[in-house]
Structure formats: structure tokens, C-alpha cells
Amino acid sequence: MDTNKGFEFPLIRTEIPGPESRILSKKLKEVESPNITYVSGDFPVFIKKTYMMNVWDVDDNRYIDMTSMFGVSAVGHTNSLILDILKNAEIINGMGDVLPTASKVKLLGKLRKIMGGGYKGILGQNGADAVEAAMKTALLYTGRHRIIAFKGGYHGLSYGALNLTWSKKFKLPFKKQMPVITKFFEYPRDDIEGDFVLEKIDAYLSRLSPEKRPGLIFVELIQARGGVRVAPYRFIQGLKEIADRYDILLGFDEIYTGLGRTGKMFAFEHYGVKPDIITLGKALSSSFPVSVCLATDKIMEAWPESQGEAIHTSTFLGHPLICEVAASVLDQIKKDKLYERAERIGRLLMGELKELELEFPGVIKEVRGKGLLIGIEFRTKGMGFESMKYLLKKGFITLPAGENAEVLEITPPLVITEDIAMFFIQQLRRVIKDELT
Ligand SMILES: Cc1ncc(COP(=O)(O)O)c(C=O)c1O
Structure with missing residues (x-):
């Protein structure tokens, strides 16, 4: 068995959203009440397949999920025991x-x-x-x-x-x-x-x-x-x-x-x-x-x-x-004592994010949380939302939070690995440096 399956780094093959996602966005607008799904020129991608930490969209782009899809998929997506x-x-x-x-x-x-x-x-x-x-x-x-x-x-x-x-x-x-x-x-x-x-x-x-x-x-x-x-x-x-x-x-x-x-x-x-x-x-x-x-x-x-x-x-x-x-x-x-894993990898992520907070004090106001429930509060309203869209283009699924979408919320499946956590930090640093400063 490929032990890396479900824990692979992102692979983005098309512009984001890709052509299939764009077609589906148009069709969705015709059939769904307008308030439900946010659809714009650069959002969303439509997802097709999930496994453990990985998510694939309809254009075959591979992502890493840092949300557990609203905090749900604690044991990983499409878990084999389920x-x-x-x-x-x-x-x-x-x-x-x-x-x-x-x-x-x-x-x-x-x-x-x-x-x-x-x-x-x-x-x-x-x-x-x-x-x-x-x-x-x-x-x-x-x-x-x-x-x-x-x-x-x-x-x-x-x-x-x-x-x-x-x-x-x-x-x-x-x-x-x-x-x-x-x-x-x-x-x-x-x-x-x-x-x-x-x-x-x-x-x-x-x-x-x-x-x-x-x-x-x-x-x-x-x-x-x-x-x-x-x-x-x-x-x-x-x-x-x-x-x-x-x-x-x-x-x-x-x-x-x-x-x-x-x-x-x-x-x-x-x-x-x-x-x-x-x-x-x-x-x-x-x-x-x-x-x-x-x-x-x-x-x-x-x-x-x-x-x-x-x-x-x-x-x-x-x-x-x-x-x-x-x-x-x-x-x-x-x-699997997933709470211990959440504590361990949460501590690693938090340590790295605190470094980012020190490195970009004009962008990040505060990093806070416990375990694998972490928020990065930006100094600018809406930046949680903006950073989410940039991260999506890099192959990471995240969510904004807070009254004014000023926070980026990190809640990955509890099965996340150290490698993925560190790669996420590397890509987030890039987004902050290239897009948010
Ligand atoms: C703390 C808390 N309570 C209640 C809810 C509502 O849950 P649902 O959207 O499944 O109704 C949520 C959803 O995010 C939540 O975070």
C-alpha cells in the first residue's frame, strides 16, 4: 500500500478555479437560491473526491484540507473504517x-x-x-x-x-x-x-x-x-x-x-x-x-x-x-489518541505561526488557539478571506472566521502530519510576503 496516499502535497494543474469549476459555478447560479454559495470570478472550486488530508476538484487539482470541512473530518476524509x-x-x-x-x-x-x-x-x-x-x-x-x-x-x-x-x-x-x-x-x-x-x-x-x-x-x-x-x-x-x-x-x-x-x-x-x-x-x-x-x-x-x-x-x-x-x-x-496528535502538531504549528507573527507584525495582529483549532488574526478586515483565496491557488483549503473575516481559521483533520504542517507554513509565509504585505 502507498503509505503516502491521502497525505500528498498539493498539485495544481489549472488556473483556480479551473474550467470545469467555472462551468459548474454558472450552472449552480441558475438553480440555487442566491444566498447559499458564494460565487465570484475567483471562487469556488467544486470538489470531486477526498481522501484523508487530500481533496481533488473537478479539474483534477489536488489540495490539502486545512479545515476538516468545517471541523468535521477529524479522522481524515473518506476514512477506510467508515x-x-x-x-x-x-x-x-x-x-x-x-x-x-x-x-x-x-x-x-x-x-x-x-x-x-x-x-x-x-x-x-x-x-x-x-x-x-x-x-x-x-x-x-x-x-x-x-x-x-x-x-x-x-x-x-x-x-x-x-x-x-x-x-x-x-x-x-x-x-x-x-x-x-x-x-x-x-x-x-x-x-x-x-x-x-x-x-x-x-x-x-x-x-x-x-x-x-x-x-x-x-x-x-x-x-x-x-x-x-x-x-x-x-x-x-x-x-x-x-x-x-x-x-x-x-x-x-x-x-x-x-x-x-x-x-x-x-x-x-x-x-x-x-x-x-x-x-x-x-x-x-x-x-x-x-x-x-x-x-x-x-x-x-x-x-x-x-x-x-x-x-x-x-x-x-x-x-x-x-x-x-x-x-x-x-x-x-x-x-489513535488523536487528541494527543492534535496537541503535538498544534504546538508545532503554533510555534511556527508565532514566528510569522513576529516576522510580519504589520500584517498579523495575533495568533491564538489550542491544539488544532488555530486562528491567525490579521490587522485588516477581510484579510482572512483574501488569504483563503490565495492559499487555495497554492493548493491549501482554509476558511476565514471572525465578524469581519479578519481571521484565517486552521482546523485540519487530526491525522495531519508534521511534513504537511511545515509545508503549509512555508506556503503561508509566501502568501503573506508576496500578496499581503
Ligand atoms: C460552536 C458551534 N455551535 C453550533 C454550530 C452549528 O452547527 P450546524 O451548522 O451543524 O447547525 C456551529 C457551526 O459551526 C458551531 O461552530
């Missing part, structure tokens, strides 16, 4: 909440185990689903509907989750259909700012009668889409103390950070605080749409026992094939 499950499947569709399968029991059992016991779950199909299950769970348990969330946070775009997402651009067009249930606070940059925000939250809560208090504080430990902003350690400790003191549930949205990405299985391990509720998605199946909201046994007991019709479910909940894949992905992350 393919084996698909090949050997005896059931594809099921009836998740009526006639379940053993795979659902297996997946939820594994999640309970990696959480250290004591958590039950509600499965969903995407991140927003899990967030909404968390919102409902908190309401049922506390009887209180209001929620504290944070500026810069991203929790999904369906109406429930959108309540907790900060950016006005997602909300303003739909405001008329949205109740106001969220109180937003600043997301601090360091412990000192964190202390100030904690004081503000404390002051806000102390003015409310117990029944008017929020039922849930919901926070990302690293705001990924918000620009890879890492929550200060003391801030999370303080939130836990406030949540306990005011009898409010503390929920962590680990849809991006969970399952190895930050160098630990869960980002909360960096903070030594266990959540009452946690949401996971993306890397959970490393491929297909699945998410989960986990809450402690006591909190989950707030849901009434099903009498034959669930009050929260959906057609594909507990999809048997996807549960089987997700259970296998959890095994792979654990067996």
Missing part, C-alpha cells in the same frame, strides 16, 4: 424513536463513557439541533426560558439556535419572527477582562427575582467561527461559580471544540469545569450529519417519559448507519 461500515451495512434507514437499533444504544453508551459517566443524550442531525435540545432541556429543568450567551458566539442559524448566535447579519433579516430570550455579555480576551464581565453578569443576576433569572448560561470555550477566541481560564471558573450560586445551568457548546480538536477529548478538560449540558457535532461522525446534546442524568430526567409520542424528535434521529459510523469514529479518536 467505508467498511458503509460496505457491510445491513440496515440504512430506521425509525429512531419508535423502532430503534443497537447502534443508538452503542453510540450513546460510548458518549456516556467518555464523559466519565452520568450523562444521557438527545441525538440530532446538526449543531443547531443539539443547541435547541439544550435550550429545551434547560427550560424543562429550571422552568426558566431566558438564556445568557456571549458576543461573538456562533451556535447555528435555525430559529432557536439563532437566538444564541451573536452576529446581527444572521438575525436582522428574520428578527420579526424571533422572540427576545437572550442576554448577551462580552466574551473576554483575558482574565482581567473576564473578571470585569463576571462582575457585570453577577450585577445583572442580582437584580432579577429568582423566577426571572435565565435558566442557562451557554458558552463556547473557544469561539471558533467567531474568530478562534479562547475563553480565559479564570472566566470559565467564574461562570461555574455564578451558575451554581444563582441556580442556573452551565452549558458548553463543544460542537467545534469537542472530540479531540483542542488537544484534549473535550475543551472543558483545559478548564477543569464539567458542564451541566454539553453539545457535540461535527467530528462526532467525522462525516455524516449527527449531533448530540448531553445533560446529567438528573437534568435529563426533567423530560417526561415518552408515552408513545416523543415531544422532541425528528425523522432521522438515531439514524442507524450514522450512529454506527459515529461509534466507530469515537473508537478511532480514542484508540
Whole structure:
């Protein structure tokens, strides 16, 4: 077997986008709602094939994926163990909440185990689903509907989750259909700012009668889409103390950070605080749409026992094939200790990027992150987006992040090698030198 397969350096054969991609862009514009896919003269390329770290487009250009496609493909693209499950499947569709399968029991059992016991779950199909299950769970348990969330946070775009997402651009067009249930606070940059925000939250809560208090504080430990902003350690400790003191549930949205990405299985391990509720998605199946909201046994007991019709479910909940894949992905992350790899290669990348920060202080404002969730904040708005397009021409897939696309987000599959990491740095240095300075 060619051991390099899936870990090859980029090979760009055409202009980017190539002729086939350009034809497809034109056709897509005729058939898709205009807001969905960004199409311009130099974007996008249409992808055709993926394997581990590599992605091929319809013009046969080979790329390296530094995004895991939104942080999903933790165990590498088109992973052979996942393919084996698909090949050997005896059931594809099921009836998740009526006639379940053993795979659902297996997946939820594994999640309970990696959480250290004591958590039950509600499965969903995407991140927003899990967030909404968390919102409902908190309401049922506390009887209180209001929620504290944070500026810069991203929790999904369906109406429930959108309540907790900060950016006005997602909300303003739909405001008329949205109740106001969220109180937003600043997301601090360091412990000192964190202390100030904690004081503000404390002051806000102390003015409310117990029944008017929020039922849930919901926070990302690293705001990924918000620009890879890492929550200060003391801030999370303080939130836990406030949540306990005011009898409010503390929920962590680990849809991006969970399952190895930050160098630990869960980002909360960096903070030594266990959540009452946690949401996971993306890397959970490393491929297909699945998410989960986990809450402690006591909190989950707030849901009434099903009498034959669930009050929260959906057609594909507990999809048997996807549960089987997700259970296998959890095994792979654990067996291959991919969180340790994320820590090791993340440290290497971070060290190199800090060098770039010193080398180009007029271009790069800050490099930050944990493990393989890294953000490069540029001094100029939109430069995350611009650098993404230049890197694509060099054969690297990246994503912009932050309110003004001022950040370049690096979230490669956790199977990335040192060689690829170093080659990426070399090409990024070139882009900064030749195009951004
Ligand atoms: C932290 C976080 N929560 C929730 C979501 C929403 O997930 P989805 O787009 O699958 O609904 C995202 C998506 O990026 C996310 O990063």
C-alpha cells in the first residue's frame, strides 16, 4: 500500500478555479437560491473526491484540507473504517424513536463513557439541533426560558439556535419572527477582562427575582467561527461559580471544540469545569450529519417519559448507519489518541505561526488557539478571506472566521502530519510576503 496516499502535497494543474469549476459555478447560479454559495470570478472550486488530508476538484487539482470541512473530518476524509461500515451495512434507514437499533444504544453508551459517566443524550442531525435540545432541556429543568450567551458566539442559524448566535447579519433579516430570550455579555480576551464581565453578569443576576433569572448560561470555550477566541481560564471558573450560586445551568457548546480538536477529548478538560449540558457535532461522525446534546442524568430526567409520542424528535434521529459510523469514529479518536496528535502538531504549528507573527507584525495582529483549532488574526478586515483565496491557488483549503473575516481559521483533520504542517507554513509565509504585505 502507498503509505503516502491521502497525505500528498498539493498539485495544481489549472488556473483556480479551473474550467470545469467555472462551468459548474454558472450552472449552480441558475438553480440555487442566491444566498447559499458564494460565487465570484475567483471562487469556488467544486470538489470531486477526498481522501484523508487530500481533496481533488473537478479539474483534477489536488489540495490539502486545512479545515476538516468545517471541523468535521477529524479522522481524515473518506476514512477506510467508515467505508467498511458503509460496505457491510445491513440496515440504512430506521425509525429512531419508535423502532430503534443497537447502534443508538452503542453510540450513546460510548458518549456516556467518555464523559466519565452520568450523562444521557438527545441525538440530532446538526449543531443547531443539539443547541435547541439544550435550550429545551434547560427550560424543562429550571422552568426558566431566558438564556445568557456571549458576543461573538456562533451556535447555528435555525430559529432557536439563532437566538444564541451573536452576529446581527444572521438575525436582522428574520428578527420579526424571533422572540427576545437572550442576554448577551462580552466574551473576554483575558482574565482581567473576564473578571470585569463576571462582575457585570453577577450585577445583572442580582437584580432579577429568582423566577426571572435565565435558566442557562451557554458558552463556547473557544469561539471558533467567531474568530478562534479562547475563553480565559479564570472566566470559565467564574461562570461555574455564578451558575451554581444563582441556580442556573452551565452549558458548553463543544460542537467545534469537542472530540479531540483542542488537544484534549473535550475543551472543558483545559478548564477543569464539567458542564451541566454539553453539545457535540461535527467530528462526532467525522462525516455524516449527527449531533448530540448531553445533560446529567438528573437534568435529563426533567423530560417526561415518552408515552408513545416523543415531544422532541425528528425523522432521522438515531439514524442507524450514522450512529454506527459515529461509534466507530469515537473508537478511532480514542484508540489513535488523536487528541494527543492534535496537541503535538498544534504546538508545532503554533510555534511556527508565532514566528510569522513576529516576522510580519504589520500584517498579523495575533495568533491564538489550542491544539488544532488555530486562528491567525490579521490587522485588516477581510484579510482572512483574501488569504483563503490565495492559499487555495497554492493548493491549501482554509476558511476565514471572525465578524469581519479578519481571521484565517486552521482546523485540519487530526491525522495531519508534521511534513504537511511545515509545508503549509512555508506556503503561508509566501502568501503573506508576496500578496499581503
Ligand atoms: C460552536 C458551534 N455551535 C453550533 C454550530 C452549528 O452547527 P450546524 O451548522 O451543524 O447547525 C456551529 C457551526 O459551526 C458551531 O461552530
